Amino acid sequence: MPERECPMCGEAMRLREREIVERVPGTPQTKATKYREWVCPECDYFEESEE
Numbered sequence: 001m002p003e004r005e006c007p008m009c010g011e012a013m014r015l016r017e018r019e020i021v022e023r024v025p026g027t028p029q030t031k032a033t034k035y036r037e038w039v040c041p042e043c044d045y046f047e048e049s050e051e
């Protein structure tokens with residue numbers, strides 16, 4: 001697992017995965033999109049990790 005330091009306080013950040021489920025308009029289907037974000041456990045700073 002890659003490491004990243006918080007730019008605000010220098011603490012080691014954690015990579016968190018979040019899944020957003022959206023309904024596709026006009027159909028009974030849903031679409032799941034996964035996001036990854038870096039979260040600092042100390043100061044609640046976070047940023048999205050785009051790949």
Ligand SMILES: [Zn+2]
Nearest residue numbers: 006009040043
């Ligand atoms: Zn921090």
